[in-house]
Amino acid sequence: MVTTDADFVKSSILAAIPFARALRLEFVELAEDRAVMRLPDNPDHHDHAQGQHSGALLALAETASGAAVFNALGDRLRVALPLAVRAGIDHRQPVGGAVRAEARLGEEWHGAVAELEAGGRPEFPVEVELRTEDGAATAAATIVWTLRPYR
DSSP states (O other): OOOOOHHHHHHHHHHHOOHHHHHHHHEEEEEEEEEEEEEEEGGGGOOTTTBOOOOHHHHHHHHHHHHHHHHHGGGGTTTTTEEEEEEEEOOOOOSSSEEEEEEOHHHHHHHHHHHTTOOOOOOEEEEEEEETTTTTTTEEEEHHHHHHHHO
């Protein structure tokens, strides 16, 4: 069996984040500038209204954004550690059932890489859309990351 870079990223993310495993987060897609992950429906992760708990949704968004960053960093992981520094979520509607999160790296990503290569410690946002399995928008999140150089 041949292991791809994407396979390595997927297994590394899930190995490094016990909470992602506890929520049973799943990879749907991992590409050059985006990651799609899925939070299965689990009554143990519901809120008082019997929908997906906001904390579980934010964990899904943060993990998907981190997977996109980790994947895009590639060999630069030897020079910097990606760390989430701020996160926010805007709920559009309550959601029951499984949820997918799609994280996309924007233009700010390219500036962050340039700043890192110039010796800085950049911060940049990653936008994440959360949708039900049938595609209905349920929330949007912004996770701000930094690339902390190893000194």
